[in-house]
Amino acid sequence: MSASTRMADRSLRALWHPCTQMKHHERFPLVPISRAKGAWLYDFEGRRILDAISSWWVNLLGHGDPRINAALANQLESLEHVMFAGFTHAPAVELGERLAQLAPGGLGHCFFASDGASAVEIALKMSFHYWRNVGRSGKNRFAALANSYHGETLGALSVTDIALYRDIYSPLLHPGAEVPSPDWRRAEPGETPRDYARRCAKALEAHLERYAAETAALIVEPLVQCAGGMAMYDAEYLRLARGLCDRFDVHLIADEIAVGFGRTGTLFACEQAGIAPDFLCLSKGLTGGYLPLSTVITTDRVYGAFYDDDLARGFLHSHSFSGNALCCRAAVTVLDILAEDRILERNRQTANCLNQRAEYLHAHPRVERFRNTGMIWAFEVRDAQPGFSQDFQRRALGSGVLLRPLGNTVYWMPPYVIGEAEVDFLVATLSGLLDTTPG
Numbered sequence: 001m002s003a004s005t006r007m008a009d010r011s012l013r014a015l016w017h018p019c020t021q022m023k024h025h026e027r028f029p030l031v032p033i034s035r036a037k038g039a040w041l042y043d044f045e046g047r048r049i050l051d052a053i054s055s056w057w058v059n060l061l062g063h064g065d066p067r068i069n070a071a072l073a074n075q076l077e078s079l080e081h082v083m084f085a086g087f088t089h090a091p092a093v094e095l096g097e098r099l100a101q102l103a104p105g106g107l108g109h110c111f112f113a114s115d116g117a118s119a120v121e122i123a124l125k126m127s128f129h130y131w132r133n134v135g136r137s138g139k140n141r142f143a144a145l146a147n148s149y150h151g152e153t154l155g156a157l158s159v160t161d162i163a164l165y166r167d168i169y170s171p172l173l174h175p176g177a178e179v180p181s182p183d184w185r186r187a188e189p190g191e192t193p194r195d196y197a198r199r200c201a202k203a204l205e206a207h208l209e210r211y212a213a214e215t216a217a218l219i220v221e222p223l224v225q226c227a228g229g230m231a232m233y234d235a236e237y238l239r240l241a242r243g244l245c246d247r248f249d250v251h252l253i254a255d256e257i258a259v260g261f262g263r264t265g266t267l268f269a270c271e272q273a274g275i276a277p278d279f280l281c282l283s284k285g286l287t288g289g290y291l292p293l294s295t296v297i298t299t300d301r302v303y304g305a306f307y308d309d310d311l312a313r314g315f316l317h318s319h320s321f322s323g324n325a326l327c328c329r330a331a332v333t334v335l336d337i338l339a340e341d342r343i344l345e346r347n348r349q350t351a352n353c354l355n356q357r358a359e360y361l362h363a364h365p366r367v368e369r370f371r372n373t374g375m376i377w378a379f380e381v382r383d384a385q386p387g388f389s390q391d392f393q394r395r396a397l398g399s400g401v402l403l404r405p406l407g408n409t410v411y412w413m414p415p416y417v418i419g420e421a422e423v424d425f426l427v428a429t430l431s432g433l434l435d436t437t438p439g
Contacts, residue, residue: 003044007032028394036063039415039422041402050401052412052426057226057258059289061337062417068288068333075329084112084323091328098335099297102267104276107297111315112323116257117151119281119294120219122317124155126279126302127217127251133305133313139216139250141174143207146181149227150219150255159219162227177211179204179218183231185369193234201240208248217251217278222269223373226258229409230378232371238273251278251302257294261285261334262344263413265351265374278302288334293327343416347375353420357427366434376413383439384408392433401429 001009008030016022017030034044039062041049054060061068079089092112100108111126113119124142131139144150144159151157157166158173166173180186182200184193191199208215222238225231245252254277259269263285266272270280279302283294306315321327337343355372361379362370370379381388389405396403403412412426 003034004032005029007044024390028390031397038062038064039418048400049397050414050422050426050429052401052403052414054285054413054415055289055402056284057263057413058284058287059415060261060263060285061288061334061343062415063289065288065337067337068290068330071329071333072290072326075326079325081321081324081326083320085318089323089325089328091325091332092323094332095295095328095335098332099282099295102335103280103297104268104270106276106299107280108300109298109303111296111298111317112328113294113296113319114292114321115151115294116255116281116283117153117156118319119257119283119296120150120159120253120255121153121155122296123219123253123255123279123281123298124159124217125317126296126298126315127253129315130251130302130305131216133308138214141176141211141214141216143177143179143204143211143215143218143250145220145225146178147183147225147228147231148181148219148221149225150221177207177215179207181225181228181231182233182237183225183228184233185231194236197234197237198240201237201244204241205244208244208250212248212250215248215250217253218245219253219255221255222259223264223272224259224269224376226376227406229406230371230376230411232373232376232378235273238270238275242273242275242277245278253277253279253281255281257281257283259376262338262347262416263375265344265348267338267344286334287327287330288337290330291324291327292321293324293331347416350416350418350423351375354423354427357423358430360431361427361434364431364434366437366439375416376411378409378411381405381408381410381434381437385438388437392437395433395436396429399429399433401426403430 011030032044033041035042039051041051096110099110111122113122128140142159146161148161150159152165154172157169159176160166161178180200180203182197184196187196242252254270256268260282280297287293361367366382367379368382388408392405393403
């Protein structure tokens with residue numbers, strides 16, 4: 001028995017893995033990883049796997065970046081953690097100041113938590129509590145886009161529209177409203193993505209005309225609804241949604257957990273619409289995939305509604321590891337690298353290279369709706385058979401590439417360090433897999 005097999009067996013006995021039907025691992029064994037470097041994962045026998053999805057979209061700068069390693073080692077010499085209620089420290093202050101400088105205009109107060117779903121919970125609670133503090137407690141419901149995903153805690157599930165995650169827990173959820181998604185795949189023949197975005201904004205307008213008095217906030221995933229099949233849409237929707245939220249006195253929550261820090265081509269996706277939300281949720285790539293950290297950044301107006309002598313008017317959400325010093329130091333270092341290495345500019349070159357190399361994929365007879373935003377690519381596989389996702393993932397791993405299709409949607413979101421040779425390997429592997437996919 002190999003070292004990898006022994007590790008997989010031990011894991012099955014001791015652990016319960018996320019987003020997984022554990023019985024499936026009787027047929028699809030776990031893949032033990034011994035180490036990782038750059039864009040590559042390595043098993044216990046030294047076989048390498050190209051991490052084409054940045055390990056669930058978090059390892060923006062690849063694995064084992066020496067500058068992040070060194071920053072964490074240095075931070076360990078002084079402070080690993082202190083409770084964040086009543087105390088503060090340099091890494092958290094530096095991170096908050098940097099994010100306030102970089103975020104869209106008017107955002108400047110960071111509230112730290114651990115993960116994306118926690119950030120969404122915080123934004124929802126802050127929005128509700130804000131309206132209560134200003135005497136409008138009737139604004140206690142939320143609107144979200146169809147096919148949206150914002151996490152799997154109960155609050156986040158209440159604004160998530162993916163049945164697989166939501167339906168079993170629906171009796172526990174605070175019901176929200178669903179408005180049409182501007183996903184351009186839903187446009188009518190001859191309708192441009194921008195025209196369709198405007199039509200969806202009209203539907204949002206109609207909803208708010210009727211329900212604004214009870215709506216605390218609209219929550220959106222800017223430009224790309226990732227877990228909903230990498231649904232991409234025109235930035236015009238964000239611009240119009242911001243105007244409608246202002247007009248009807250509704251908060252706008254931008255969930256940039258998956259799309260922030262350059263993934264869509266700009267540091268924050270909202271920049272492409274020239275707008276700033278009332279709440280900006282960030283996580284995943286915030287620490288370069290090293291440590292769990294999320295933040296909600298909000299405005300002076302929101303912050304001011306909680307600033308009071310009355311404790312009950314304060315925002316009392318708590319998290320034991322909020323503002324953890326190691327997490328914050330990793331995040332500050334990620335921001336340094338993004339700036340020093342001119343990552344956004346380099347990403348544009350990488351995207352151009354990959355799009356040129358992927359022309360065969362774009363024209364493949366099994367591929368439809370090939371699309372790209374920044375460092376995200378996706379397409380649907382025509383006539384995919386039942387079980388396609390698991391089969392494609394298994395065959396990709398056998399060829400040395402980590403992919404995780406969403407239904408019949410194949411996507412990749414590689415680390416920003418991916419090079420031309422790795423791009424060629426990825427595209428060649430995808431081409432071969434498509435050529436041999438049952439149909």
